[in-house]
Amino acid sequence: MKIVAGMGCIDDYIKLVKAGADEVFCGYVSYEWNKKYGSLFPLNRREVLYYNIQISSLEDMKILKKMVDFYKVPVNITFNYLYYLEEQYEMIANIIKDLINIGFNDFIVADIALILYLKERNIKCSIHLSGECAELNRLSIEFFNKLNISRYIFHRKNTIEDMKSCIRSNEVKNLEYEAFILNERCHYTGAFCSSLHCDEMIHLCKVPYELLRIDKNEISFCEVDKRIESYYKAIDDKDKEEFDIENQFDPENEYGSESEEGMEGSYFIGETGCGLCSLKKLKKAGITHLKVVGRGNSIENMEKDIKSLKKAIAILDNTEISETYEEYIKNKLLDGKCSGQCYY
Incomplete structure (x- = not known):
């Protein structure tokens, strides 16, 4: 199984490759697109301008292609917004043609209409069907096979049994299948x-929630108010705690920056989503690629994620350990510190 890692800027490419990534994926939004449509109508589900989550110039993409030529680790480019306006398809096709002319050929697409548009315009490229498209079963994959999809990316809600059924029922052989493995469980x-996934507001998927059975005869708005008040107080307390930690002074450092030990302690494998214990089942199901989500994540954490996943794959390939793989991962790799944010 190969590791596919998310990248926010071209400066991170070499670090991801050296950490062990077999493929990289990134977002590209051209100046022309931002000028006309802004960040609220993104090409790839990241409504962001102010931190490293998009590549925004064709010249940077040319530099990236030179890196790819040297390190031989391919880059897939995301165009996985759920839908586009009719007037936008021609601009998107021109952007994709520019990227193909540079030398990129693999694109992650969610919108079926865009896939058809590219096919009708005879724009030859490799399409990875994005998990944002929500391919759910073998019948939908049978339909998408007609569109010459080269890789299916299963979304976060597909169970391993779903994946296994889809892969084994697919009459088209030698296709690739990708599953989420680390980060951004949703x-x-x-x-x-x-x-929206923007700069100004917390992502809705990160707002905590609680499922309750409500008796319509005993609805208490006072109780609801208390819960809301408690929720926001907890957020304020957490923000204050994080602020205090960030502003702690290191006695050895007159400028008050964090010590290396403090920075190391902040990393936790699979804190926001983890599938390491399910690696053996994913392999048996036929998964060929494992997605480490990371656009916008710190490069230091991404390097650690990739190295941890690389180690987990090596453990799985060790025939002496493979029988007790899950137990070994929990005790040795995770050191018994499971995040509880399990994908599968």
Whole structure:
């Protein structure tokens, strides 16, 4: 199984490759697109301008291609917004043609209309069907096979049994299948999520929630108010705690920056989503690629994620350990510190 890692800027490419990534994926939004449509109508479900989550110039993409030529680790480019306006398809096709002319050929697409548009315009490229498209079963994959999809990316809600059934029932052989393995576990299915992922507001998928059975005869708005008040107090307390930690002074450092030990202690494997214990089942199901989500994540954490996943794959390939893989991962790799944010 190969590791596919998310990248926010071209400066991170070499670090991801050296950490052990077999592929990289990134977002590209051209100046022309931002000028006409702004960040609220993004190309790839990231309504962001102010931190490293998009590549925004064709010259940077040319530099990235030179890196790819040298390190031989391919880059896939995301165009996985759920839908586009009719007037936008021609601009998107021109952007994709520019990227193909540079030398990129693999694109992650969610919108079926865009896939058809590219096919009708005879724009030859490799299409990875995004998990945002929500391919759910073998019948939908049978339909998408007609569109010459080279890789299916299962969304976050597909169970391993779902994946296994889809892969084994697919009459088209030698296709690739990708599954989420680390980071950004979400209670939404991407195709049915209308949340923004922007600079100014917390992502809706990160707002905590609680499922309760409500008796319509005993609805208490006072109780609801108390819960809301408690929720916001907890957020304020957490923000204050994080602020205090960030502003702690290191006696050895007159400028008050964090010590290396403090920075190391902040990392936790799979804190926001983890599937390491399910690696053996994913392999048996036929998964060929494992997605480490990371656009916008710190490069230091991404390097650690990739190294941890690389180690987990090596453990799985060790025939002496493979029988007790899950137990070994929990005790040795995770050191018994499970995040509880399990994908599968």
